[in-house]
Each structure stands twice: as C-alpha cells, then as structure tokens.
Amino acid sequence: MSKAKRYFGALALVSGAALTLVACGNNKNAKTNDAADTHHKFSQTVPVKSVKKGGTLNYAIESDSPFTGIFLPELSDTATDTEVAGPGQEGLFSVNDQYKINNKGAATFKLDRKAKTVTIEVKKGVKWSDGKQVNAKDVEYAYEIIANKDSKSQRYTDSLADIVGLAEYHEGKSKKISGIEMPDGENGRKVVIHFKQMKPGMLQSGNGY
Incomplete structure (x- = not known):
C-alpha cells in the first residue's frame, strides 16, 4: 500500500x-x-496540467521483498519487478471485458481445434525499442527461454508442456521445439504452435499457454 x-x-x-x-x-x-x-473543503482531485515532453518521472514503490531488477517476463518472478517493468512492456494480445483474446493488439490470434494449432501473427509495424520489427523468431525465443531447464524459469508449467516437443526440449532431448512452426521463416511474422490437445481456456488471457 x-x-x-x-x-x-x-x-x-x-x-x-x-x-x-x-x-x-x-x-x-x-x-x-x-x-x-x-x-x-479539502480537495482530493489532482490539478490538471499540460503534458510535459521529456523530463524525468520519479516513481516510488514500497516493498518488503528485495528488488531484483529482472524485467524479462520469462524470468521475472516478483510482483515488484513486474510492476516496475510494466510501463515499458507491451503484450502481444489485447482482450475484451471477459479477458477473451481479440485481434486488436500487437498480434492476431487464430485457434484451430481440428488441427490442434494456434496461429500467431505479429502485426507489421510492431517494433522493439531499437526500431526492429518483432518477428517469428522473437516469439519462439520466449518459449525457448521458459522451456530451457538451465533458465530455471518458474513460468514453465504442465500447460506449456502440452505444446508438441516442448517437454523434449526441456529435458534436453531435442535442440528445437518441434511444435513451433514458422511458415515464413524466422524473419517472418507468423508462428503456428501445435498442441497435443486443445483446451477451452486457450481463448482467454492468462491461460498458461
């Protein structure tokens, strides 16, 4: 508080x-x-001022736990790190009032129950801070970080292990995650993820996949 x-x-x-x-x-x-x-007579409203370009904003957070400064979502596991990194991070997907993923965010999302796949396509013009377009390899790399047993990421779950080949990659039996396909190559913007089984929760944000 x-x-x-x-x-x-x-x-x-x-x-x-x-x-x-x-x-x-x-x-x-x-x-x-x-x-x-x-x-x-005490006013609880904040004075309305014109927007200032540039400058420095000092932001304080009170926390009982140490500040680790790990801002990569795949590895961060503290609420403080997540809160501090929040203003500078953008998720791939946008959601509606029921947290259902829609196509208004940085990437589109298409689920195919029959084929047991989810197709993610990063929109053109979605870039990193250095100006480079976010590509298919960037999406795959996030899964590689989480699934790599040496990273000891707490994001690795049984839900993620439902991706074809992810468990084998985690156990060191494979150097690639066979269930992650990039139809247009690593520099393309489309990723197709193959699952062993489909779940209703895959349509919602925070589903663990």
Missing part, C-alpha cells in the same frame, strides 16, 4: 471519529466543528 493510500485511509478514519464526537457532544466543541468543516 502506498503512503498516499495510507494517508487518505487514516484521514477518513480520523474524520469519522471527529464527526462522532460532534454528535455526542451536542455541538459544544466549536473547534471540532471547525475541523470537520475544514475537512469537507
């Missing part, structure tokens, strides 16, 4: 107690009334 939230919480508690004392004292304490009136 931030200092600002604690401040407003304490302010509300004190204000409630002050109003109770006023009611019990039949308005005999003028100072208490003045304090209550002053509280009601």
Whole structure:
C-alpha cells in the first residue's frame, strides 16, 4: 500500500471519529466543528496540467521483498519487478471485458481445434525499442527461454508442456521445439504452435499457454 493510500485511509478514519464526537457532544466543541468543516473543503482531485515532453518521472514503490531488477517476463518472478517493468512492456494480445483474446493488439490470434494449432501473427509495424520489427523468431525465443531447464524459469508449467516437443526440449532431448512452426521463416511474422490437445481456456488471457 502506498503512503498516499495510507494517508487518505487514516484521514477518513480520523474524520469519522471527529464527526462522532460532534454528535455526542451536542455541538459544544466549536473547534471540532471547525475541523470537520475544514475537512469537507479539502480537495482530493489532482490539478490538471499540460503534458510535459521529456523530463524525468520519479516513481516510488514500497516493498518488503528485495528488488531484483529482472524485467524479462520469462524470468521475472516478483510482483515488484513486474510492476516496475510494466510501463515499458507491451503484450502481444489485447482482450475484451471477459479477458477473451481479440485481434486488436500487437498480434492476431487464430485457434484451430481440428488441427490442434494456434496461429500467431505479429502485426507489421510492431517494433522493439531499437526500431526492429518483432518477428517469428522473437516469439519462439520466449518459449525457448521458459522451456530451457538451465533458465530455471518458474513460468514453465504442465500447460506449456502440452505444446508438441516442448517437454523434449526441456529435458534436453531435442535442440528445437518441434511444435513451433514458422511458415515464413524466422524473419517472418507468423508462428503456428501445435498442441497435443486443445483446451477451452486457450481463448482467454492468462491461460498458461
């Protein structure tokens, strides 16, 4: 909880107690009334100012756990790292109010239950901070990091192991994840992921795949 939230919480508690004392004292304490009136005049809105280009924004986070500074989602496993990295990271997919993946984000998503595949196509113009287009190999590489047993990523789950060839790659039996196909090559923008079985939750964000 931030200092600002604690401040407003304490302010509300004190204000409630002050109003109770006023009611019990039949308005005999003028100072208490003045304090209550002053509280009601307190503005909780943030002043509207023009947008400033450039500059530095200082952002503080209070945390009981150490700050590790690991910003790669495949390896990050603390809430603090995730929160700090959040403003600079964009997910591939956008979702609706029910967290169902739609095609309004950085990539499109197409599920084929009969073929047991999910096709991901990164949109043209989606780039890294260095200006390079995000490609099919970039998508595959995220799976390689998570599935590599030496990375010890906590993102590796049984759900991910449902991808064809991922378990073999994790166990060191294969140098490639056979179930990840790049029809237009590594520099293309399309990735086809083959699964052993399909699940209804694959259509939702946070499904683990």
